[in-house]
Amino acid sequence: MSTPFSRREILQKSLALGTLVIASSHGPSAMLHALEQSEERKPTPPNDLGPFYKRLAPETTSLRVAGDPGMPLAVSGQIFDTRGEKLSGAVLEVWQTNHVGHYDVEGYRYRAKLIADASGAYKFDSVVPGHYPDRVCQHIHYLVTAPGHKPLVTQLYFATDPVFEGDPDKNFTRDPLIHSRELVRPVTLAGDPKDIIAKVQFELCLERA
Amino acid sequence: MRRFFPHLIAVFTLALSALAADSPTLRQTFPLPSAVSTVFTAISPNGQRVAAACSDAKIRLWDIVSASLQNTLDLKGERPNIVRFSPDGALLAAGGSDGALRVWDSSGALRYDFKLAAEIDAIAFSPDGTRIAAAPNGLPVEIRELGANKLLASLPATFGGSASLAFSRDGRWFASADTDTEIRIFDARDFTLHARITDLLLEPLALTFSPDGSRIIAGGADGVITLIETNTGKIVKSLPKQADVVFVLRASPDGKSVAASYFNPDQISAPGRLLIWDAITGSLRSTVSTTEGGFNGGDYVHDGTLLVTSSSEKELKIWSIR
Numbered sequence: 001m002s003t004p005f006s007r008r009e010i011l012q013k014s015l016a017l018g019t020l021v022i023a024s025s026h027g028p029s030a031m032l033h034a035l036e037q038s039e040e041r042k043p044t045p046p047n048d049l050g051p052f053y054k055r056l057a058p059e060t061t062s063l064r065v066a067g068d069p070g071m072p073l074a075v076s077g078q079i080f081d082t083r084g085e086k087l088s089g090a091v092l093e094v095w096q097t098n099h100v101g102h103y104d105v106e107g108y109r110y111r112a113k114l115i116a117d118a119s120g121a122y123k124f125d126s127v128v129p130g131h132y133p134d135r136v137c138q139h140i141h142y143l144v145t146a147p148g149h150k151p152l153v154t155q156l157y158f159a160t161d162p163v164f165e166g167d168p169d170k171n172f173t174r175d176p177l178i179h180s181r182e183l184v185r186p187v188t189l190a191g192d193p194k195d196i197i198a199k200v201q202f203e204l205c206l207e208r209a
Numbered sequence: 210m211r212r213f214f215p216h217l218i219a220v221f222t223l224a225l226s227a228l229a230a231d232s233p234t235l236r237q238t239f240p241l242p243s244a245v246s247t248v249f250t251a252i253s254p255n256g257q258r259v260a261a262a263c264s265d266a267k268i269r270l271w272d273i274v275s276a277s278l279q280n281t282l283d284l285k286g287e288r289p290n291i292v293r294f295s296p297d298g299a300l301l302a303a304g305g306s307d308g309a310l311r312v313w314d315s316s317g318a319l320r321y322d323f324k325l326a327a328e329i330d331a332i333a334f335s336p337d338g339t340r341i342a343a344a345p346n347g348l349p350v351e352i353r354e355l356g357a358n359k360l361l362a363s364l365p366a367t368f369g370g371s372a373s374l375a376f377s378r379d380g381r382w383f384a385s386a387d388t389d390t391e392i393r394i395f396d397a398r399d400f401t402l403h404a405r406i407t408d409l410l411l412e413p414l415a416l417t418f419s420p421d422g423s424r425i426i427a428g429g430a431d432g433v434i435t436l437i438e439t440n441t442g443k444i445v446k447s448l449p450k451q452a453d454v455v456f457v458l459r460a461s462p463d464g465k466s467v468a469a470s471y472f473n474p475d476q477i478s479a480p481g482r483l484l485i486w487d488a489i490t491g492s493l494r495s496t497v498s499t500t501e502g503g504f505n506g507g508d509y510v511h512d513g514t515l516l517v518t519s520s521s522e523k524e525l526k527i528w529s530i531r
Contacts, residue, residue, distance in 0.1 A: 046347055048346065048347075048369075049347070049368070049369035049370075049388045049412075051372075051388075051414060051430050051454070051474075052412070052430055053388065053389075053411070054411050055409075055410045055411075056410060101475075105430055105474070133476060134477040145368070153347060153368055
């Protein structure tokens with residue numbers, strides 16, 4: 001049975017009622033802050049690697065180059081572990097199709113290696129991928145590794161994918177490979193009307209080895 | 210891997226345009242129940258039976274000579290991902306979309322019923338049929354001793370799992386084509402790692418041993434079939450690169466031919482191709498391409514004949530290529 005309270009709510013109630021017995025010289029607010037800083041997280045659901053992973057992708061944050069057709073896309077996020085610690089130096093490999101659903105297997109277009117910064121953050125620029133033949137949804141593949149943690153293989157999906165017809169909560173299972181709604185991320189549009197860019201946040205959480 | 214292309218093996222339309230020496234001839238036709246098609250098949254090593262994973266999640270087992278349906282098997286409702294006969298044909302194994310791994314004997318009696326932690330992408334029998342290896346998606350390959358009904362070994366984890374597994378026919382070696390792009394060769398006596406082939410940039414999707422076990426034949430997303438010396442793990446030959454992805458590889462019993470099926474990664478629904486290569490010289494012997502039905506499985510049988518299957522909505526056909 002699931003609790004009706006979030007972890008934060010339980011912490012607040014415990015502190016208010018004095019039932020959380022922790023020897024500390026700090027006040028409840030500081031304690032709550034400290035606890036939240038290392039809040040436990042659920043590992044990101046894994047998803048298939050797919051058949052077009054390619055080793056030795058170049059280290060770059062610019063998958064899109066000037067003149068590339070397709071909707072510009074900016075993806076960013078942070079890498080955590082299940083204890084909530086930010087994984088500085090985590091290595092991400094991302095790969096996707098171009099805007100019409102073609103994987104580059106001869107070269108490294110739309111493939112990149114990224115290194116999470118000191119706060120575990122990463123970002124890259126690309127285009128919204130097209131629909132690959134025989135796959136229902138647009139997606140970006142991720143392989144995330146960090147010392148002392150299990151490698152994470154997953155995929156990012158887009159809530160704006162026409163397949164979901166505006167209701168990813170209801171329709172995310174239209175792609176039989178999507179087992180978790182969590183992997184379908186909201187998309188926001190930014191920029192001038194003539195220069196719109198799609199933005200997506202995708203936080204990732206690795207399990208300890 | 211197979212789940213990415215659920216209908217893929219049904220799109221190799223059989224073509225009778227091969228060179229004369231390899232022209233397919235129709236061997237048998239099996240009617241299918243209404244609204245049922247076969248997704249992929251396995252041929253018994255003696256060429257007498259065919260097991261077909263069907264669109265209704267059943268596995269139908271036919272006698273090829275009499276065209277009679279012997280059994281209808283299932284994976285507790287799971288979609289079959291892969292079906293394989295043991296090398297002596299006495300056992301049939303199937304792996305499912307939710308981790309079921311079942312083994313039946315030739316009478317159709319369920320002999321073993323395992324549950325793995327994830328969808329099963331590949332299975333392989335040891336040559337004596339006493340062990341079975343299975344690759345759950347994204348997890349370590351597991352090898353089971355069937356008689357003792359116990360887990361014999363769990364191989365080191367790779368980040369995406371394995372797409373194809375094989376034992377050498379002499380029982381000496383075991384190899385895995387792994388999604389991290391490596392091919393790993395193990396000593397099949399204790400499953401210690403013998404060699405890693407790290408030269409590939411893209412994923413190997415298919416793998417088999419030459420009949421004498423001296424070579425591994427592998428192919429995958431780069432469209433290249435690679436011949437690897439088993440003992441050293443060195444690549445000794447690469448066959449001419451194709452624009453399409455290698456999906457299935459079968460070695461002839463005399464070691465002279467390799468049958469390879471390919472698909473176009475950008476047009477998965479387009480007809481794929483079956484190429485037959487000279488395994489010694491690396492030259493192309495013939496191209497089998499097509500018109501009707503769907504070539505959805507096949508293997509070399511003991512007498513050296515290559516049997517392939519094609520499927521339509523109404524029937525499964527078996528063709529032979531010599």
